Amino acid sequence: MRVLLSTYGSRGDVEPLVGLAVRLRELGAEVRVCAPPDEDFAERLAGMGVSVVGVGQSARALTTAAPPPSKANLPQRAAELIASQVEVIPSVAEGCDLLVATGAMPAIAGARSVAEKLGIGYVSVIFQQLTLPSPQRPPLAYPGRPFPPEVTDNRALWELDAQSIDALFGEALNTSRAAIGLPPVANVRDYAFGDRPWLATDPVLDPWLETPDLDVVQTGAWVLPDERPLPAQLVAFLEAGAPPVYVGFGSMPVRGGEEAARVAIEAVRTQGRRVIVGRGWADMGLIDDRDDCFAVGEVNHQQLFGRVAAVVHHGGAGTTTTAARAGAPQVVVPQLADQPYWAGRVAELGIGVAHDGPVPTAESLAAALRKALAPDTVSRAEAVADTVRTDGATLAAQLLLDTVGGDRHPQKG
Known part of the structure; x- marks a missing residue:
C-alpha cells in the first residue's frame, strides 16, 4: 500500500x-509526504526516514510576511497555494x-482535487474541530469577514461560513480544477x-459532540514518542536548580519578540522561578545575562x-496536547484561530489558565502563573x-490500512 500525506501549514x-x-x-506501507519547503520541516521528516517533497513557498515566510492575511489578499494567496498543490502533488x-x-x-x-483526478482514495484530517460544521457551536470567522452581529443561530452562521469560504477560495479552486479537466x-x-x-485530537482534551450532519472519525492525537536527547547545556541548566517555567509561542509571529520575552521573563521571575525561553518564529531571546534564564531553539x-x-504558550493543538501529556500546568496566551478554544479547554479541565487576550503584561502573566502553579492546578x-x-x-494507521486493504475507500477523491 502506498499513502501520500499532504499538508500546508505551520509546524x-x-x-x-x-x-x-x-x-x-x-x-x-510506503509513505510519501508533501509539505511546505521549510528547512526545519524537511529535516524533521528526513530524520525519521520519511520522503518529503516541498510544495508552495515557505510557511514561515508566508506567516511572517506583511501584510497579514486579510479579505483583500487571502484569495490571491489561496490561488497560489492551490495552484502549487495541483502542480506538484500529481507526480x-x-x-x-x-x-x-x-x-x-x-x-x-x-489535494482532494488531485485525488479526484487520479481516482484514488481520500481522507481529510483536521487537528481541531472548530472548522467542522456543528449546530452546537459557531464557526471561526475569516480575516476581514466578520459575521453579522445580529445572526446568532449556529446553523445560519455555518451557512455564512460556507459562503465566506466560497468567496475567498472558490474562484481559485475552480480555476485550478479547470486546468486539469x-x-x-x-x-x-x-x-x-x-x-x-x-479529527486527530484527544477526546479528553477535545471531545467531539456527535451531530447528525457529519460522520466524524476521532482517532486521538497523532504523537510519536520523541527519543531525541535534550542538548547538554539545557540539561545542565535544568539540573542546576528548581524546575523552571518554559515560555514559547511556536510558529506564531508574535509582534515585538524582544518585548514579549521581556514581559514573560519578568513575570516568571516574580514567581521566584527560572525561565526557559523558546525562540520560535517570534525569535524571542534573553533580555540580560543573568543565569536564571536559558534560550532554546x-x-x-x-x-x-x-x-x-x-x-x-500560544495554544496550538500540538503544544497543548504535549503539555497535557507531560502533566505540566499551562498558561495559554492565545493569538488567533483555534487558540482561544484550546485556552478555554485548558481552563475548563482545570489543568491551567487561559490568559485574557493575546498581549500579556508582566502583571497579567504573573497572575496567570500564580494560578497555574497552585497545588490544585498541578x-x-x-x-x-x-x-x-x-x-x-x-x-489512525491501522484504520487507513484496514479501509484500503478491504477495498473500502473512505471516499473517492
Missing part, C-alpha cells in the same frame, strides 16, 4: 504527519492508493472535508515539558495526563 500541521508516517511504515501521488490531506483549507481542497465545485468547505472527515518538547514547572494536570491517549497515530 503543528506537519508534526502529526511524522507520527502517522512512522506508524504506517511499521505496518508495511508524487503516482501509484498511491490513498491521499490524506490536512492543513489550510485551500490546500485540502487542492475537472468540473467546478459549488461548496469548497464541504468538498474539502467530504462526508467523513477525521528546536528542542524535544516531550522530554522538556516533563521537567518544567509550567508551560506558557495535581489536576498530573491526573489528566494519565487520561490522554497515546495511540492515536497507531489507531
Whole structure:
C-alpha cells in the first residue's frame, strides 16, 4: 500500500504527519509526504526516514510576511497555494492508493482535487474541530469577514461560513480544477472535508459532540514518542536548580519578540522561578545575562515539558496536547484561530489558565502563573495526563490500512 500525506501549514500541521508516517511504515506501507519547503520541516521528516517533497513557498515566510492575511489578499494567496498543490502533488501521488490531506483549507481542497483526478482514495484530517460544521457551536470567522452581529443561530452562521469560504477560495479552486479537466465545485468547505472527515485530537482534551450532519472519525492525537536527547547545556541548566517555567509561542509571529520575552521573563521571575525561553518564529531571546534564564531553539518538547514547572504558550493543538501529556500546568496566551478554544479547554479541565487576550503584561502573566502553579492546578494536570491517549497515530494507521486493504475507500477523491 502506498499513502501520500499532504499538508500546508505551520509546524503543528506537519508534526502529526511524522507520527502517522512512522506508524504506517511499521505496518508495511510506503509513505510519501508533501509539505511546505521549510528547512526545519524537511529535516524533521528526513530524520525519521520519511520522503518529503516541498510544495508552495515557505510557511514561515508566508506567516511572517506583511501584510497579514486579510479579505483583500487571502484569495490571491489561496490561488497560489492551490495552484502549487495541483502542480506538484500529481507526480508524487503516482501509484498511491490513498491521499490524506490536512492543513489550510485551500490546500485540502487542492489535494482532494488531485485525488479526484487520479481516482484514488481520500481522507481529510483536521487537528481541531472548530472548522467542522456543528449546530452546537459557531464557526471561526475569516480575516476581514466578520459575521453579522445580529445572526446568532449556529446553523445560519455555518451557512455564512460556507459562503465566506466560497468567496475567498472558490474562484481559485475552480480555476485550478479547470486546468486539469475537472468540473467546478459549488461548496469548497464541504468538498474539502467530504462526508467523513477525521479529527486527530484527544477526546479528553477535545471531545467531539456527535451531530447528525457529519460522520466524524476521532482517532486521538497523532504523537510519536520523541527519543531525541535534550542538548547538554539545557540539561545542565535544568539540573542546576528548581524546575523552571518554559515560555514559547511556536510558529506564531508574535509582534515585538524582544518585548514579549521581556514581559514573560519578568513575570516568571516574580514567581521566584527560572525561565526557559523558546525562540520560535517570534525569535524571542534573553533580555540580560543573568543565569536564571536559558534560550532554546528546536528542542524535544516531550522530554522538556516533563521537567518544567509550567508551560506558557500560544495554544496550538500540538503544544497543548504535549503539555497535557507531560502533566505540566499551562498558561495559554492565545493569538488567533483555534487558540482561544484550546485556552478555554485548558481552563475548563482545570489543568491551567487561559490568559485574557493575546498581549500579556508582566502583571497579567504573573497572575496567570500564580494560578497555574497552585497545588490544585498541578495535581489536576498530573491526573489528566494519565487520561490522554497515546495511540492515536497507531489507531489512525491501522484504520487507513484496514479501509484500503478491504477495498473500502473512505471516499473517492
